[in-house]
Amino acid sequence: MQALHDTTKKLADLKGFHVPVLLKTIEDFEKAGVDEYFLEVERQKLLKLHVLIEELEAKAERLIKRLD
Incomplete structure (x- = not known):
C-alpha cells in the first residue's frame, strides 16, 4: 500500500x-x-521525464492489480 502511495505521489x-x-x-x-x-x-530531459512517467504508471498499475 505504501509503495502505491509513494508511486502516486x-x-x-x-x-x-x-x-x-x-x-x-x-x-x-x-x-x-x-x-x-x-x-x-532540455528536450532530452523532458523525454526522460516522459519515460519515467510511463514506467511509474506501469508500476502503479501492477501494484493496483496486486491489491485486487
Whole structure:
C-alpha cells in the first residue's frame, strides 16, 4: 500500500511540477534565442521525464492489480 502511495505521489510531482517547469524553461529558451544545444539538453530531459512517467504508471498499475 505504501509503495502505491509513494508511486502516486511521484507521478503527481512529475506531472504537476517538473514537466510544467521544464516546458516553461524550453519556452523561455526559445523566446530568448538560446543556442540549440541547450534547447536540446532540455528536450532530452523532458523525454526522460516522459519515460519515467510511463514506467511509474506501469508500476502503479501492477501494484493496483496486486491489491485486487
